[in-house]
Amino acid sequence: MKFTLGWLKSHLETDATLDEIVLKLTELGLEVEDVRDPGAELAPFTIAHVIEAKQHPDADRLRVCTVDTGSGTVQVVCGAPNARTGMKGVFAASGLTIPGTGLLLKPSKIRGVESNGMLVSEREMGMSDEHDGIIELADDAPVGQPFAAYAGLDDPVIDVAITPNRQDALGVHGIARDLAAAGLGRLKPVEATPIPGRYQSPVSVRHELAPGQADVSPLFVGRHVRGVKNGPSPKWLQDRLRAIGLRPISALVDITNFVTFDLGRPLHVFDADRLSGGIHVRLGRAGERFLALNGEEYAVDGTMCVIADDSGALGLGGIIGGESTGCTEGTVNVFIESALFDPIRTAMTGRKLGIESDARYRFERGVDPAFARPGMEVATRLVMELCGGEPSELVISGAEPDWQRRVTLRPERLAALTGIAMSESEMVAILGKLGFTVAADGGALLVDVPSWRQDVSIEADLIEDLARVRGYDAIPAAPLPRLSVVARPALSLAQRRVRIARRALAARGLMEAVTWSFLPRAQAALFGGGGDDLLLANPISSDLDCMRPSLLPNLLTAAGRNADRGFADTALFEIAADYQGDRPEDQRRVAAGMRRGREGERHWAEAARAVDAFDAQADALAVLEAAGAPVGNLRIVADAPDWYHPGRSGRIMLGPKTCLGQFGEIHPGVLEALDVKGPAVGFEVFLDQIPVPKAKGKTRRPPLRVSDFQPVERDFAFLVDRDVASGDLVRAAAGADKALIEDVRVFDLYQGDRMPDGKKSLAIAVRLAPKDRTLTDAEIDAVGQKIVDAVAKATGATLRG
Structure with missing residues (x-):
């Protein structure tokens, strides 16, 4: 919302400075975005007198002007006719x-003649689009004075x-x-005294709306004026609009x-002689079209409020008028429209047709319902x-809607x-200046809301007004x-686990991604989804029509897009919900990630x-360990x-039934369907499945215990079945032996020709860490035998000789 300081002072009697007004506007909640002072910008441009203008010796369309600037005489080459x-x-x-062109003036020679400065046009001054010639001023214009003033x-x-x-x-x-x-001045009243009509309007107005459609356009006030002379508006009006x-x-x-812009009351003026019959306010009809004032032709439908005459649609109510009845220089008789239109219908129509107008901007927010007749005056x-x-006399169709509201205000609130802290009398004074009518009712105030404040409906709205006016x-x-x-x-524990998992994955070098919660149905089917109950009724695009059954497909396609742009080695993760059930409510919180390309930097x-399933397994186990899962009790x-690729993937189980996650190399067929080049690996950790620690009394973190005794490592090679x-x-x-055994890891796998059919050799390194003594050879051998017996019992393995 733009206006000039002089325009504001035509409504506000005040001695406040520009800075004071700007500060107070922002304090009132009317945030000032910009203040531009054209007087300061145009101050260097002065009034000059052309002493002589003679033909340029080498150019037919140029003149060499001797110009008196008030502070001296200069020579200017000018091409204006x-x-x-x-x-x-x-x-x-x-x-x-x-200002209008951004050209920096420098002394120059034009066709061999020196030129210093420039005589400017209105377009070059940023005043208008007029560029047919330079600005001409009256003979009494003071030479050397600033032009802007x-x-x-x-x-x-x-x-x-404006909010x-x-x-x-x-x-x-x-x-x-x-x-x-x-408190920044006195508000001047609007002069809206009724003007008596001198004849009956030859143009009638009729609402053609079905019962129950009165809100489309509750009120239409019109007036015919004959014998007008249309031409340029006066300078003061043009200056304010520009x-x-x-x-x-x-x-x-x-x-x-x-x-x-002055009163917030949109109007429209018809050339009455170009109307065919009276004005009809109705809904649009199939096949109707009209040429609007912006030069565009629009097709209307039955949801739009149309202003029509006997020939058909002329314009859209509250949005834009039509070219066929627009005013021209030859207009003699006019019909003025001051009407009310439904805000929601106006907004929907404007959005559907893509029309932006000052009238639409106001009607879709709601104009003063009681100002239609005063606006006409x-x-x-x-x-x-x-x-x-x-x-003429006023022509009125419809009725002013019921806008009256009374709100009870308790001063202590x-x-x-x-x-x-504010006294009751100060509250009454502030509300009165804002246009509210206040009456005392015991310990409360009964406040009647003015017609122009449709945003006020409850007590808190009044309190907001009091607070912003006070400051x-x-x-x-x-x-x-x-x-x-x-x-x-x-x-909560679930919220903490999300943060912990995010930090753990970021620490392992994965980049966090945020992807859509939906994807194409064909991709959802690849990951166990795509059911009818998870289809979207109103997708944001035609290909994103199904809720995601897994986070992996969107991460994989994101990695594919990165690869297409030259980022081949990608590691992404996301922590969000997926939808593996039959209903949208069947969500589960998942930490998922993927790696594609090579592992590590070139060296x-x-x-x-290339990345492999063990990279994905390590990522999944890192998340589980950070989130507090009993990693020592898990099995693959x-x-x-x-x-996932069969034979290169696995599930992480806690007990026989609880699956905490899954990982592996992504199946080549799935990658082909997603148009992603492999290999790629991924993992999914189900955070909600991680068991909650049992509630205990006060516990302290166990102290760090470092043994002073020498650890011992022993290697064992077992012959086991390949499965x-x-x-x-x-x-x-x-x-x-949980007291002595600190670590067990696999360091060798052999499945060569020397192995019996269906067998393989697995070699493990066992680290023994005594806490209270140095182990003897006999004790070490005893622990070794325990290990051999335990492995044989659990897996049927035998110790290789």
Whole structure:
């Protein structure tokens, strides 16, 4: 919302400075986004007198002008057709930047003739699009004086951001009302005295709406004015419109634009002689089209409010008028429209057709329902003053909607909600200046809401108005009360596990990604999903139509896009919900990740290797360990889901039934369907399946215990069946003597020709760490025998000779 300081002062009687007004606007919640002072920008441009203008010796369209700038005489080469001896214009000296073009002026030679400075046009000054010639000023224009002050262009322009609920501030008068309530002056009343009609309007208005559709356009106020003379609007009106970025068109059109921004009351003016019969307010009909004032043709439908005559649709109510009944220089008789339109229907129509207009901007937020008739009187007075003419009686169809509201305000609630102390009399005074009517009712205030404040409906709205007018800086600073003596964790265990898992995966070099919760149904089917109950009724795009059954497909396709752009080695993870059940409610919290390409950086001493299932297993186990899962009790089984490569994948089980995660190389067929080049590995850890630690009393973290005695390592090689998992063998060995055995790891696997059919050799290294003594050879041998016996019992393995 833009306006000039002078425009504001036409509604607000004030001695406040520009800085004070700008500060108070922001304090009132009308945030000032920009203040532009064209007077300061145009100050170097001065009024000059062309002493002589003679033909350029080498160019037919150029003239060499001798210009008196008031501080000296300069020579300017000018190409404007209206440059002539004796005229007065606007001079820009060398070293200035032309506002309209950004050109930096320098002394130069044009066709061999020196030129210093420039005589400028309106477009070069940023005043309009006029560029047919340089600016011509009156003969009495004072030479050497700043042009901006002479032309009235020194009025600062204020740009205010208006929140959607403050439709009353979409007019300069409404902004002045807020400033007056805040003590920055006195609000001037709007002159809207009814103008008596001198004849009956030849143009009628009729609502053609079905019962129950009155909200489409509750009220239409019209007036015929005959004998007008349309032409350019006066300078003061053109200056105000140009200052806010509007192009003056003609007096009749400029009046409607002016009232829209001045009072927040959109209007429209028809050329009455171009109407066919009366005005009909109705819904659109199939096949109807009209040519709008913006030069575009639009097709309407039955959901749109149409302003029509007997020939068909002329425009869209509250949005835009039609070219066929627009005013021209030859317009003699006009019909003025001041109507109300449904905000929701206006917004939907404008959005559907892609039309942005100042009228739509106001109607979709709601205009003052009681100002339709006063707005007509204001418009009529301006038309008569600027264009002459004789007004008819008002033509009214429909009725003013019921907008009256009364809100009860308890004075003590202001201090309770904001901390601001204010007397009841001050509350009444502030609300009165804002246009509210207040009456006392025992210990409460009964507040009648004015028609222009449709955003006020409850007590808290009134309290907000009181607080912003008094000033939010008046809210006292106060410490928050302590809610409890002992601090308690703010996060649940599930929330903490998400953060812990995120840190663990980031520490392992994976980059966090945030992907859509949905994906194409064909991809969902690859990962066990794609059921009818998980299809989206209104997807954001046609290919994202199904809730994701796994986080992996979106991560894999993201890795594929990275590879297409030259980032072949990718490691991504995401912690979010997937949907593996039959209903959208069947969610589970998953930490999933994938790796693609090579593992590690290129190095001269060792060759890079492709990622494999063990990388994914290590990532999954790292997450589980960080989240508090009993990693020592877990076992790996080979029956991973179908989207993993069989034989190169596994599931991480706690007991026979609880699956904490799954990992492995992604199946080549799945990668082909996703259009991702492999190999790629992935993992999924189900955070909700990790058991919750049993509640215990006060416990302390166990102290670090470092043994002073020499550890011992022994190697064992076992002959086992090929289908025996190495994890089962490691677990059996570790459980042989938990007090002494610190670590067990596999260091060799042999399945060569020397092995019996169906057999393999697994070699493990066992680390013994005594805590209280040095082990003797006999004790070491005894522990070794325990290990051999435990492994044989659990897996059927025999010790190789």
